[in-house]
Amino acid sequence: MKRSRIKSVIKEGKKADQVMICGWVRTRRDSKEFSFLEINDGSCLMNIQVIADSSLVNYDEIIHLSTGSSVTVEGLLVESPGKGQNIEIKAEKIGIIGKAADDYPLQKKRHSEEFLRSIAHLRPRTNRFGAMFRIRSEIAIAIHNYFREKGFCYLHTPIITGSDCEGAGEMFRITCLDKLPSPDETGKKDFSADFFGKETNLTVSGQLEAELFALALGDVYTFGPTFRAENSNTSRHAAEFWMVEPEMAFCDLAGDMELAEDFLKYLIRFALEKCHEDLDIFSKFVDENLKSHLEAILNQDFIRLPYKEAVKILIESGKTFDFKPEYGKDLQSEHERFLTGDHFKGPVIVYNYPKTIKPFYMRVNDDNETVAAMDVLVPRIGEIIGGSQREERLDILEKRMDGMGMNKEEYWWYLDSRKYGSVPHSGFGMGFERFLMLLTGTTNIRDVIPFPRTPGNVDF
CATH class of the missing domain: 3.30.930.10 (Bira Bifunctional Protein; Domain 2)
Incomplete structure (x- = not known):
């Protein structure tokens, strides 16, 4: 399947579309039977939410993914009940490309400009x-x-x-x-x-x-x-x-x-x-x-x-x-x-x-x-x-x-x-x-x- 950019998926995607995206994990939160991943590939400001349920063969690895890890996602576009988004991806397959180390410096908070200049590569x-x-x-x-x-x-x-x-x-x-x-x-x-x-x-x-x-x-x-x-x-x-x-x-x-x-x-x-x-x-x-x-x-x-x-x-x-x-x-x-x-x-x-x-x-x-x-x-x-x-x-x-x-x-x-x-x-x-x-x-x-x-x- 050809990779789609998240920007085009968000703007042009329709329910029931089969898509494949590649990107980096921004956040992950887990429930009893699901893991919710926010994925961004740099094509736009918005992330797309991916629903990974426990039936996925590598679910035990998915629930340990940290911010900054890179993944591929194949799945179906479905209507999203969450606020701020119309669609999300129900994952059928998630490939883990590269895990981010525990000392990944970009966390979910505002960093100072001075600090970010010191890690201009990230x-x-x-x-x-x-x-x-x-x-x-x-x-x-x-x-x-x-x-x-x-x-x-x-x-x-x-x-x-x-x-x-x-x-x-x-x-x-x-x-x-x-x-x-x-x-x-x-x-x-x-x-x-x-x-x-x-x-x-x-x-x-x-x-x-x-x-x-x-x-x-x-x-x-x-x-x-x-x-x-x-x-x-x-x-x-x-x-x-x-x-x-x-x-x-x-x-x-x-x-x-x-x-x-x-x-x-x-x-x-x-x-x-x-x-x-x-x-x-x-x-x-x-x-x-x-x-x-x-x-x-x-x-x-x-x-x-x-x-x-x-x-x-x-x-x-x-x-x-x-x-x-x-x-x-x-x-x-x-x-x-x-x-x-x-x-x-x-x-x-x-x-x-x-x-x-x-x-x-x-x-x-x-x-x-x-x-x-x-x-x-x-x-x-x-x-x-x-x-x-x-x-x-x-x-x-x-x-x-x-x-x-x-x-x-x-x-x-x-x-x-x-x-x-x-x-x-x-x-x-x-x-x-x-x-x-x-x-x-x-x-x-x-x-x-x-x-x-x-x-x-x-x-x-």
């Missing part, structure tokens, strides 16, 4: 984390569907890179050398004997490569892992995370902001429609206002706010911030939360930042003081998307790189793209995990990644 078996990673899977598919419907081409950008997109220097070095070379009199290190013949790192972004392809294919996007060697142990940072990065040719900053808003709303709408059962657990146990918060984002236009005006609002707010708002400095998380939560009470797109605080590739505005950059801010999370119109003018791009002390020879290929048929183009990056935090109300990035990589933690 936490997907809990209701909350099973739901989280099903949602993660569905949203990943939705991202691909969105860009496919928009006519974008999916691009696989390199994970190993010889350039630093953001210029921050917080990158993981890759080397095959037993000993790193010593710096010469100018401070440079000779990596010519290394595998690639030069210094290489794990990428922090696929943007630069995406730009090159946008100038050939029109609209492209990347979606993959990125890495940052930032020694930060906050709830918002991880050393390995996933980024969604669309890049559009013949697109200005206004078009970039429009796509970012539409993209966010598409994913939230998708989640509310397609993942509502798994989202329910977060509404119940994490944030009771979660769904109304998400619906509020859907039902309002995002405010467009120049950076200069944002700083003015912060300064004149009368609120005491840990970081004093000041023109020429980047907005801090507390500033972003004030703008979205207290002042506008909704999403805000801040744009036209001072060029002194932004990377070299952002297009310089006519005032020669600001760049066509934008950040999408949402209540309680702060920045969730960052993007810009890219600098398509070769002479101005070179001046920017010179002013920032960059070695243009290392970016010869990037500059070439401005020499041969350059066009206005724009893009943005959205941290996948940051979006999942917004979607589920989760406050720690470690709880939306299957196996989080943070300073001092590379287990599993």
Whole structure:
């Protein structure tokens, strides 16, 4: 008999259907002549109840099954007299695949997030984390569907890179050398004997490569892992995370902001429609206002706010911030939360930042003081998307790189793209995990990644 997933049995099963399921025992309770097993196979939040009567040949083994044990069940779907379920399985045969040891750490109680992180290999078996990673899977598919419907081409950008997109220097070095070379009199290190013949790192972004392809294919996007060697142990940072990065040719900053808003709303709408059962657990146990918060984002236009005006609002707010708002400095998380939560009470797109605080590739505005950059801010999370119109003018791009002390020879290929048929183009990056935090109300990035990589933690 072909195995059925519990999700399809619960949704589509009818009385008198003969079914076979495989899964893990969540609970077991015994009566005089029956044993009641709650079985889950990870396909959905709900368990299915299995009735095992004493006539089964291995009943003596069944009544000793513990939580976490794996089984196969063949039997008949019957009407259930119990609450919260329409059907249950009257077992005709139960196969015991693997018994769980007595020290199985997941018992029928709420465990702390800290404890569950220490057993990340088992936490997907809990209701909350099973739901989280099903949602993660569905949203990943939705991202691909969105860009496919928009006519974008999916691009696989390199994970190993010889350039630093953001210029921050917080990158993981890759080397095959037993000993790193010593710096010469100018401070440079000779990596010519290394595998690639030069210094290489794990990428922090696929943007630069995406730009090159946008100038050939029109609209492209990347979606993959990125890495940052930032020694930060906050709830918002991880050393390995996933980024969604669309890049559009013949697109200005206004078009970039429009796509970012539409993209966010598409994913939230998708989640509310397609993942509502798994989202329910977060509404119940994490944030009771979660769904109304998400619906509020859907039902309002995002405010467009120049950076200069944002700083003015912060300064004149009368609120005491840990970081004093000041023109020429980047907005801090507390500033972003004030703008979205207290002042506008909704999403805000801040744009036209001072060029002194932004990377070299952002297009310089006519005032020669600001760049066509934008950040999408949402209540309680702060920045969730960052993007810009890219600098398509070769002479101005070179001046920017010179002013920032960059070695243009290392970016010869990037500059070439401005020499041969350059066009206005724009893009943005959205941290996948940051979006999942917004979607589920989760406050720690470690709880939306299957196996989080943070300073001092590379287990599993």
